[in-house]
Amino acid sequence: MRTPLTLRGATVRSLIALFAVLLLPGTCLRAQTIFQDDFDRVQLGTSWNANGGWTIRNGQAYNGPDNNWTSLTTARSFAATTYVLETEVTNLVDGYQRAYYLLFGQQHESGEPGYVVRYDPLGAGSLILGEAHTNYLYPRILDRQIITLDPTQSHRIRVAKYTNGLVQVYVGDADGFPDLPTLEAVTDRYPALGKVSWLAYTQSAGKAFYVEYLRADVPVTQKTEPEKPAADGLITALVADSERTYEIGRLTAGEPLYTDRTYTLTSVPDFLENARFIRTANDDKRRTSTDFLTAYLSKRAVAYVAFDPRAGTLPDWLSDWTKIDEVIGSTDPGSDYFELYTKLVPYAAFSPTPYVLRLGANLAAPAAGANMNYLVALVPIASSFRYEAEDALLSGPRPAIDHRGFSGSGFADYIAATEDYIEWTVDVPATSPYNLLMRYANGSSAGRSLQLSVDGKAVSLESFRPTGSWKNWSSRSMGPSVLLSAGTHRIRLTAMGDSGPNVDYLQLSPTSVYTPPASGLAQTVLPPQAFLDRDVAPVASLSVFPNPAVHALTFRWEEAGAGQAELRIVDARGREVHRQRLEARAGAQLRIAVDHWPVGTYAYQLVSGAQLLTGQFVKAQ
Missing domain, CATH: 2.60.40.2550 (Immunoglobulin-like)
Incomplete structure (x- = not known):
């Protein structure tokens, strides 16, 4: 009679995890181990060049709080040109200028040229794949992903490099790895695996950092085609303070409004047709957080929030947005349309992306009455639009070139004291407030006045001070910002009794600053x-x-x-x-x-x- 096989709990869990990894789609079957260390000894040993402060603690390579900035580097340099590098780490806590580096492809010690996988946990978190040509702190970024990794959990990272230069980075956990890579690039700048290093870098208080294991294998199969889905050209990442799903979609009739409802869009303003929009979860409509949804953008954009028209009071975070006339239609039985509010997405310093849109929740204080969650649409926009004066409609002013320093092919010279005007026909891509700026020269000894009107409506009376000479050009903003709907508009400058200055060009710039025109009896x-x-x-x-x-x-x-x-x-x-x-x-x-x-x-x-x-x-x- 055979004795039954008895497995301890830890062994069973290890086998389950192993089979789970082997059965995952896209998993590389390992044929030959290049190197492996589970750090189950008392000391690191001669296999590692521990640049101070690295020890073994509880079966893990341990880097203490006082020794961040030091690297754990393999003593050998490995010649394999195709490999699967895998590791598990713990305690990815955030902090000022704190980052974690997995370095490979190095021919010498850490900090030398090679590949970099870097995780910056501050804020929403950022994971990059890069090439360190001279210094690993400043790599050339090949791919980037906004990602938040729970600092209380351990995380597994797999890097697969194939013979054609395809490099794929996966981020997983104890349950295995995802089907598709988190990062991906094609590069063969550093062909060999070389030396491999882990290090934590910080300019804030140090924290303990652990490496559970580190190994490299030769893959059984070779991939030849990239697999990561193409990134959205505008919205790099979404981070919602919710367990529910938020998606990036295209704004067009028939598309679902929410990720958790079957309601659809019925009408969209022309300028928002096919724009990117954030499909939210309607079950989050009762949320009250003041910091709820963050969108990371790769370029400047105008944002639009579609909000429930039944709201008696708007949330504070929406108070500095500009309400516009257009609406978005829907099949939601509560309300068949949303009202639209607009704002220019601000530039974000020290961020993984140059522009970041941060929104509160639907019922953030003091909001009341909004019974369906908002939507968000985004339209990319240039920083400014320039229109030359000599190319505009000139009624009285004449094109001229007799004073140098102008842009384009010339400028416009006012002749008569009154009724002369320059009229530009401008085309703007997004409904938004715009600042108007004019470049001019005034060589007289007194100010010259022009009336600014938009689409036949007077906006302001502008006085242009002397610039000292007709060759001295100056730029100045005109009047308050104006709210322009997407499409074509007429902007006119009319002489107001003392002729006008020489005008070089008109420039429009989207802005978030807008004060509606005064109305009422006084x-x-x-x-x-x-x-x-x-x-x-x-x-x-x-x-x-x-x-x-x-x-x-x-x-x-x-x-x-x-x-x-x-x-x-x-x-x-x-x-x-x-x-x-x-x-x-x-x-x-x-x-x-x-x-x-x-x-x-x-x-x-x-x-x-x-x-x-x-x-x-x-x-x-």
């Missing part, structure tokens, strides 16, 4: 410093009401002026419709009948001594 106008022709501080202010005006318009001084003043009002084409001299003093009022004036937008200038106050008002029916 508008208090203060003198913006940019409108002043002289370096003096304004001391007067006034209110202009009602605005819009139907029968009469009243100017009232709120603070003391400086003696005599002159009021001048012009229409949208720069034609003067009213001029009057008056005494500017606190409490004084001036009422002007406007019954017979055409409906439209008007601008005014109030000059009092060294002060210049400007503003606009609307004549309504």
